[in-house]
Amino acid sequence: xxxxxxxxxxxxxxxxxxxxxxxxxxxxxxxxxxxxxxxxxxxxxxxxxxxxxxxxxxxxxxxxxxxxxxxxxxxxxxxxxxxxxxxxxxxxxxxxxxxxxxxxxxxxxxxxxxxxxxxxxxxxxxxxxxxxxxxxxxxxxxxxxxxxxxxxxxxxxxxxxxxxxxxxxxxxxxxxxxxxxxxxxxxxxxxxxxxxxxxxxxxxxxxxxxxxxxxxxxxxxxxxxxxxxxxxxxxxxxxxxxxxxxxxxxxxxxxxxxxxxxxxxxxxxxxxxxxxxxxxxxxxxxxxxxxxxxxxxxxxxxxxxxxxx
Numbered sequence: 001x002x003x004x005x006x007x008x009x010x011x012x013x014x015x016x017x018x019x020x021x022x023x024x025x026x027x028x029x030x031x032x033x034x035x036x037x038x039x040x041x042x043x044x045x046x047x048x049x050x051x052x053x054x055x056x057x058x059x060x061x062x063x064x065x066x067x068x069x070x071x072x073x074x075x076x077x078x079x080x081x082x083x084x085x086x087x088x089x090x091x092x093x094x095x096x097x098x099x100x101x102x103x104x105x106x107x108x109x110x111x112x113x114x115x116x117x118x119x120x121x122x123x124x125x126x127x128x129x130x131x132x133x134x135x136x137x138x139x140x141x142x143x144x145x146x147x148x149x150x151x152x153x154x155x156x157x158x159x160x161x162x163x164x165x166x167x168x169x170x171x172x173x174x175x176x177x178x179x180x181x182x183x184x185x186x187x188x189x190x191x192x193x194x195x196x197x198x199x200x201x202x203x204x205x206x207x208x209x210x211x212x213x214x215x216x217x218x219x220x221x222x223x224x225x226x227x228x229x230x231x232x233x234x235x236x237x238x239x240x241x242x243x244x245x246x247x248x249x250x251x252x253x254x255x256x257x258x259x260x261x262x263x264x265x266x267x268x269x270x271x272x273x274x275x276x277x278x279x280x281x282x283x284x285x286x287x288x289x290x291x292x293x294x295x296x297x298x299x300x301x302x303x304x305x306x307x308x309x
Contacts, residue, residue, distance in 0.1 A: 021220030028202060028221075029229050031126040031133045032098060055106040062113075069151055071125065071132075071144050078129035079122035079148065081156065082113060089161045089187075089305060090118040092148055096168030096287065097135070100128060104167050107290045111298060118160065122148055124173065137169060137198035139231040142176035142241075149177075153185055161187040161309045167287055168193050168260060172238055175249070175268065179241035188308045190301065192252040193286055195264045198225075198236040204261060239271040248275040248308045250300065254284025254292065277304065 065081040080101075091112055095104040101121040112119050124141050125132035135141075145164070152158045162185045166174040171194025178189065195201040202221065203214035222233045234240075249272055253265040262280070269278050279300050284292040 017216060018220055021217045022224055024202075024206070024217060025221050025224040025228070028198075029135050029137075029225065031135070052103060052106045055110055056102045059102065059109055067120075067151070069147055071140070071147065073140070075125055075131040076129075077122070077125060077131070077144055077147070079120055082109070082119040082121070084113050084116050084118050086116055087118045087160055088116040089163060089309070090120065090152055090158050091163045091165050092120045092122065092145070092152065094122060094141075094145060094164065094166035094170030094173050095124065095127065096166075096170050097137075098127070099168065099170070104170070104287070107294065115302075118158065120148065120152060124170070134229045134231075135169075136225075136229060136231040137233075137236045138173040138176040138238075139198075139233075139235040141169075141173040142179070145173055145177045146180055146182070149182065149186060153183060159185075161185060163188045163190060163305070165190040166192065166194065169195070172196075172236070175238045176236065176241045178245040178247060179243075182247065186247060188248045188250065188304060190250045190252065190304065191265070191268070192289055193254060193257055193260050193265070194238070194251075194268065195260045196238050196267045198233050200264060200267075201260055205259075208258070238268050242268065242271045242273075245272070246274045248304070249277075250304045251276065251278040252281065252289050252297070252300070253278075254281045254286065254289050256283050257286045259286035275308065 059082070062082055067079045067081055069077050071077055093101060093105050095101045101123060105121065109119060109121070122145070123130040125144060126135045149162060149164075152162060164174040164177065164186065166172070171191035174189045175191055175194060199218060199222075203218060206212050206214040206217060225231055225233045251265050251269050253262050255262055265278065269276060277300070279296065281289040281292050281296065290297050
């Protein structure tokens with residue numbers, strides 16, 4: 001009788017773990033057009049008309065070009081191209097997890113335009129006008145980004161140096177793209193508050209948000225990613241993607257980030273053997289670096305652009 005009861009308890013525990021893991025998988029990966037804001041301060045910043053609305057309104061009246069391409073698995077991917085006067089470079093901007101390019105780059109778009117940078121603002125799969133139902137945390141998004149790079153050089157016939165610039169998941173998407181042999185026009189990557197892997201960031205959030213031991217759920221979440229999401233969670237590992245990379249990388253992270261903790265960037269930076277630099281923004285939570293210290297942010301970008309071109 002004891003063994004029967006123990007077996008039944010074990011089965012119940014497994015069923016509960018399966019159900020909770022599936023709920024976590026859906027919460028993390030299923031499409032939702034709700035923007036994720038990571039801190040009370042960030043909500044204040046992004047809802048301040050002086051910070052966001054003016055720049056969004058400015059973008060709407062610019063001579064932008066709507067672009068649609070097809071992903072390798074047949075999804076429509078959307079982006080907008082903002083040309084600069086007498087461009088020195090082209091920056092491909094990749095927004096964050098459940099983000100929007102207008103908001104994520106609201107503080108930098110006009111700066112790029114004024115400083116002779118063409119800007120391609122892409123919408124990652126499952127976001128905005130881009131199709132898709134599953135967010136793969138960079139596994140398939142990095143393949144999409146490679147297609148955008150090829151579009152810039154072929155369809156737009158752009159001969160300028162290209163830089164990949166991402167925030168949060170967008171940063172990790174850019175870094176994961178480096179597993180490919182990119183064309184020589186790609187001169188650098190700017191990774192602002194990116195994570196080292198889906199497993200790392202989900203494990204942290206499982207512990208900090210739900211106060212649960214991550215190891216109980218990660219096996220099942222990995223299984224659901226593979227069975228229902230069609231991707232391997234291990235393919236989101238930035239350290240692996242950086243193994244043979246030779247393209248320079250500028251890392252930026254807030255030292256007060258509680259969503260994607262600074263250790264993620266420390267790990268990525270340590271794994272980088274290509275030319276690299278790292279900038280810590282004091283007091284910045286997730287996605288706040290450009291708002292907290294715009295002068296330092298701009299200076300580091302300019303130095304990076306001028307050094308690697």
